[in-house]
Amino acid sequence: MSLGNLASVGYFLPELTVTATILLLILMHVVTKSPRSNAFGFLSLVGVGAAILLSGIVPAGAGKSIFEGMAAYDGFAVFFKVLTALATLVVIFMTMDSREMDGRSQAEYYIFLLSTLLGMFLLSSATDIVMLYLSLELVSIPSYLLAGYFKGRERSTEAAMKYVVFGATASGVMIYGFSFLFGLTGTTQIAEIGRSLAAGKATLPMLLASVMVAVGFGYKIAAVPFHMWSPDVYEGAPTPATAFFSVGPKAAGFAVLVRFYYTVFAAPDPGSALWRLTSAVDWPLLFAALSAVTMTVGNLVAVKQDNVKRLLAYSSIAHAGYMLMGFVLLSPAGLKAILFYLVVYLFMNLGAFYVVILVSNATNGGEDISDFAGLGSRAPFAAVSLAVFLFALTGIPPFSGFIGKVYLFAEVINRGVYWLVVVAGLNSVVALYYYARIVRSMFLDEPTDTAAIAVPGVPRAMLLLMVAPTLILGVYWEPVARIASDSIRMIAF
Amino acid sequence: MVEPSAYLLLSAILFCIGVVGVVMRRNVLIILMSVELMLNGVNVAFVAAGSYLGDVAGGIFAFMVMTVAAAEAAVGLALLIALYRLKETIDVTELRILKW
Amino acid sequence: MAGFIETVRFSDPYFPIFVLLVIALVTAVGMVFLSQATGPRKYDKIKYSVYECGVDPLAPASERVSVKFYLIAILFILFDLEATFLYPWAVLFRSLGLFGFIEMIIFVGILMVGLVYAWKKGALEWQ
Numbered sequence: 001m002s003l004g005n006l007a008s009v010g011y012f013l014p015e016l017t018v019t020a021t022i023l024l025l026i027l028m029h030v031v032t033k034s035p036r037s038n039a040f041g042f043l044s045l046v047g048v049g050a051a052i053l054l055s056g057i058v059p060a061g062a063g064k065s066i067f068e069g070m071a072a073y074d075g076f077a078v079f080f081k082v083l084t085a086l087a088t089l090v091v092i093f094m095t096m097d098s099r100e101m102d103g104r105s106q107a108e109y110y111i112f113l114l115s116t117l118l119g120m121f122l123l124s125s126a127t128d129i130v131m132l133y134l135s136l137e138l139v140s141i142p143s144y145l146l147a148g149y150f151k152g153r154e155r156s157t158e159a160a161m162k163y164v165v166f167g168a169t170a171s172g173v174m175i176y177g178f179s180f181l182f183g184l185t186g187t188t189q190i191a192e193i194g195r196s197l198a199a200g201k202a203t204l205p206m207l208l209a210s211v212m213v214a215v216g217f218g219y220k221i222a223a224v225p226f227h228m229w230s231p232d233v234y235e236g237a238p239t240p241a242t243a244f245f246s247v248g249p250k251a252a253g254f255a256v257l258v259r260f261y262y263t264v265f266a267a268p269d270p271g272s273a274l275w276r277l278t279s280a281v282d283w284p285l286l287f288a289a290l291s292a293v294t295m296t297v298g299n300l301v302a303v304k305q306d307n308v309k310r311l312l313a314y315s316s317i318a319h320a321g322y323m324l325m326g327f328v329l330l331s332p333a334g335l336k337a338i339l340f341y342l343v344v345y346l347f348m349n350l351g352a353f354y355v356v357i358l359v360s361n362a363t364n365g366g367e368d369i370s371d372f373a374g375l376g377s378r379a380p381f382a383a384v385s386l387a388v389f390l391f392a393l394t395g396i397p398p399f400s401g402f403i404g405k406v407y408l409f410a411e412v413i414n415r416g417v418y419w420l421v422v423v424a425g426l427n428s429v430v431a432l433y434y435y436a437r438i439v440r441s442m443f444l445d446e447p448t449d450t451a452a453i454a455v456p457g458v459p460r461a462m463l464l465l466m467v468a469p470t471l472i473l474g475v476y477w478e479p480v481a482r483i484a485s486d487s488i489r490m491i492a493f
Numbered sequence: 494m495v496e497p498s499a500y501l502l503l504s505a506i507l508f509c510i511g512v513v514g515v516v517m518r519r520n521v522l523i524i525l526m527s528v529e530l531m532l533n534g535v536n537v538a539f540v541a542a543g544s545y546l547g548d549v550a551g552g553i554f555a556f557m558v559m560t561v562a563a564a565e566a567a568v569g570l571a572l573l574i575a576l577y578r579l580k581e582t583i584d585v586t587e588l589r590i591l592k593w
Numbered sequence: 594m595a596g597f598i599e600t601v602r603f604s605d606p607y608f609p610i611f612v613l614l615v616i617a618l619v620t621a622v623g624m625v626f627l628s629q630a631t632g633p634r635k636y637d638k639i640k641y642s643v644y645e646c647g648v649d650p651l652a653p654a655s656e657r658v659s660v661k662f663y664l665i666a667i668l669f670i671l672f673d674l675e676a677t678f679l680y681p682w683a684v685l686f687r688s689l690g691l692f693g694f695i696e697m698i699i700f701v702g703i704l705m706v707g708l709v710y711a712w713k714k715g716a717l718e719w720q
Contacts, residue, residue: 183542
């Protein structure tokens with residue numbers, strides 16, 4: 001049962017809020033005399049905050065197909081809307097604190113940021129391949145512009161150019177896969193496609209289509225071997241935008257990956273708590289291999305990096321690999337583990353980037369590990385926060401990242417995929433090495449400049465707001481885990 | 494009437510030319526054109542499938558793909574101009590600053 | 594539907610044309626590659642000049658085109674393509690009713706915001 005267009009508008013309020021905010025930003029930019037003022041940031045804050053409040057209110061008996069089956073309004077979509085909007089909110093604060101953006105026009109930056117957010121909202125709820133493609137592009141195109149925002153800086157422009165070429169090619173391959181699916185089944189609704197494919201037998205075109213679609217999604221979550229764009233983009237983009245890319249679009253990419261593959265190529269098995277494959281295409285195996293390769297490549301290359309921004313970029317590739325572990329298990333517990341991990345990842349990764357921005361502000365754009373030397377004495381609060389975030393990212397108890405990994409690993413062990421556990425375990429050891437390198441530099445190395453770094457009130461409060469969940473979720477994670485397991489209910493199931 | 498498979502073959506040929514162009518060419522402008530060619534191959538497949546199945550969704554999808562392709566081209570060209578102003582070249586092998 | 598993506602049928606009247614195309618393609622590509630693989634290479638300055646015989650060119654053929662042209666072209670393509678969405682709407686105008694009308698007003702309104710932005714940014718000025 002899908003609602004008509006007019007009846008759906010009530011379930012579309014977060015998206016409408018963001019759209020209205022974008023239009024307001026453009027108009028404000030047109031009439032205002034000072035394009036550099038923080039007013040744009042505040043307006044964006046209000047818009048995103050309102051969107052979070054509006055999407056947080058889930059009416060009882062949730063789960064509706066809206067706009068004639070174009071999108072879904074269910075717990076899964078709402079979860080990802082709140083998650084991506086929260087990430088955007090933090091990134092807006094980051095941008096206002098970052099000195100990188102000083103003296104530049106701010107309006108367009110926020111317009112791109114919010115357009116990406118709108119795309120992520122739609123991506124996490126799309127249930128039709130037309131909608132899915134459009135929202136994926138709505139995430140991608142403003143991202144290209146965000147990456148190239150410093151157009152006088154060679155690095156930024158080059159990164160953006162690479163991003164466009166990679167992104168356009170990947171989405172072109174994906175849409176070619178969609179055209180196969182449409183030709184084979186005669187429908188654009190993913191639930192219908194799933195039913196139609198389940199009825200027929202597996203064919204070569206179907207295999208091709210599922211692989212081609214995987215290319216598009218794999219690029220969005222930066223899984224190896226479609227990750228080539230991400231380190232360059234992460235390094236070239238403004239740091240707040242990098243933080244945004246590493247969390248927001250990645251989360252939305254996971255949302256659409258899960259929704260699409262579970263709807264099209266699998267069906268819930270009434271007999272057990274698992275899903276079963278409806279196609280002969282063994283995509284869990286395919287993605288398990290992808291997961292192992294992704295985390296290994298991400299971690300091994302991260303070891304060699306001296307630039308902290310680039311190090312975090314590679315480590316975020318590795319984290320995508322960890323999260324894929326939950327995706328391949330065909331079990332609700334695996335999906336719950338992904339969702340939970342995304343929540344803890346949001347706080348620890350954005351927090352780490354926040355400290356990178358503070359250090360870069362104080363050292364004239366310094367982003368190398370050597371710039372972090374002696375941070376423990378120069379800015380104790382920031383240094384301790386960063387240490388917490390980095391240990392959480394490694395997955396050491398008692399921080400939240402440990403619980404996230406426990407959920408992921410436990411389910412993989414339950415399903416008996418031991419080789420993946422071994423790979424992931426070894427990877428965590430590698431990760432410990434390079435994260436600890438930064439911590440060691442902060443507390444043991446002598447700084448070249450011993451002047452204290454002042455951390456103003458707003459960044460201090462934001463850091464505290466991100467350290468708190470990282471610590472609390474390490475010891476008291478039950479409520480968030482419950483939200484995660486409530487949120488994996490999707491329309492098609 | 495032309496076999497639908499002939500259209501599919503055409504779309505596959507267009508798509509493959511596009512992919513080869515993206516991989517082989519070094520000029521960013523040509524790469525962007527090759528991407529457009531890929532998308533046009535997709536459009537042929539959608540329209541052919543749509544007309545074979547008697548479903549307008551194929552045509553609608555092609556419309557959407559065209560619009561997105563235009564937006565992508567606009568962004569790509571704008572970045573290309575910015576890049577050219579900085580480097581006086583649009584050869585991808587010259588994009589050397591960012592690598593492993 | 595199962596037979597939609599299948600092999601090319603040999604009985605099809607267009608099949609000979611397809612064969613012809615393939616032969617043409619293979620011949621053309623083959624000739625290029627063969628001549629590169631087997632032909633002698635004697636490159637000198639005259640070979641590299643624009644016209645091997647005749648008058649020397651006075652100026653480089655690749656004239657620089659002002660960026661303004663690209664800007665106008667990009668804007669044209671974008672608004673042109675958005676305008677194509679008006680056609681299917683116009684065809685179904687009556688059956689869509691008031692709701693369709695309001696929806697299209699919103700769509701055009703958003704486009705207008707974009708136009709105003711481009712205008713105020715000076716993208717439409719030639720000088």
